[in-house]
Amino acid sequence: MSAMISTPPIKTISAPPWIQIRSITPHEFMDMVPGNPGGRIVGQRNFTTTQSVPKTKEFFVAKETNRVRKTPAAWPHPVYTEEQMNTVTVAHREAKNISDKVALVAVKVLRWGLDKATGYKHEKATKLSQTDPAAAAKKYGMTEEKYMIRNVFLESVAGVPGMVAGMIRHLNSMRRLKRDNGWIESLLEESYNERMHLLTFLKMQKPGWFMKTMILGAQGVWCNALFFAYLISPRTVHRFVGYLEEEAVITYTRQIKDLDAGRLPKWENLDAPQIAVEYWKMPEGHRKMRDLLLYVRADESKHREVNHTLGNLNQKEDPNPFVSEYKDDSKPHPSKDLKFPKPTGWERAEVI
Secondary structure (H helix, E strand, C coil): CCCCCCCCCCCCCCCCCCCCCCCCCCCHHHHHHCCCCCCCCCHHHHHHHCCCCCCCCCCCCCCCCCCCCCCCCCCCCCCCCHHHCCCCCCCCCCCHHHHHHHHHHHHHHHHHHHHHHCCCCCCHHHHHCCCCCCHHHHCCCCCCCHHHHHHHHHHHHHHHHHHHEEEEEHHHHHHHCCCCCCCCHHHHHCCCCCCCHHHHHCCCCCCHHHHHHHHHHHHHHHHHHHHHHHHHHHHHHHHHHHHHHHHHHHHHHHHHHHHHCCHHHCCCEECCCCHHHHHHHEEEEEEHHHHHHHHHHHHHHHHHHHHHHHCCCCCCCCCCCCCCCCCCCCCCCCCCCCCCCCCCCCCHHCCC
16 A cells, blocks of 8 residues: 655745846747857847847847837838738839939849849849759749848838938928928838838848948938939939839749748748737738738838829929828729729829
8 A cells, every 4th residue: 555645735935025027038038048148049040140149139129118008100001901912013114204214224223232232133043944943043042031131121221212202391391381282291101111111020030240231331322312312303213212112022022922932931831020910910810921021012012103103293282192082082093002003103194
């Protein structure tokens, strides 16, 4: 007969008032693991070979305050349906005058520089794949890390034009003592949206010192160049941004196609960051990386439409058609969502 073993009752001990108990993040937990300095989570990678700094275990981590619970987005994002996002297509507006041609050439030059900086060689890959697909994939194939480098760099400069244009129009409105007719709000909202793209991608991977240096240099040149260009010809700048957004739509469309083709296995079951779920109001069951790319591409297609449209208008007198109320709301017209898409922009006669 086995002996009965009695165990003493478990006592609960209350923590002294000077000790605060709180939950810890996955990064903090991993930091406690021996041999894992910096709290690196398995599967997370940096853009460069730069060593991860322990102090930056998480980018822009939310700080707890005594009173503030949450800071919502300044501009709530319009709701996109899956059907609307799947109808987004690659499109190009033909250059019709000298201003358009200048804008198109400028985008081609910028695209060449961006391709060089991020190692993107899609044209060469396409040409080689016609004769040797295996060699093309090995030599020029884009990985998840390469695409993320491109996305971060692209979004870091994409948020500049709207802010610069909005600032200039804001100062111009005060100087002329006249209303701006709704342009400022849309331009600042566009810049804010691009920054949200950047913050979302930064939640997925952190840039090293080389990428940070590139962003710093590009932003300095980019911001000043756009400032003077908008003073000289705002119409050309809007056309330029329209062409730039055409390239952005192409880039994200290729990422979606590569993901669907199985060339990006790390992204197949990757969850979208919480910041993306809240900003785009992503529904349950549609919160994966592919869904995130659909939302970002849809945003870029809207920026493409907005800037091509603004480039068609009278820069000083016409109202912003994307925030205007129309006499006949049943007819197709510009809007903030994807209800009436117009990839190459609305002509002035259609909206004014």
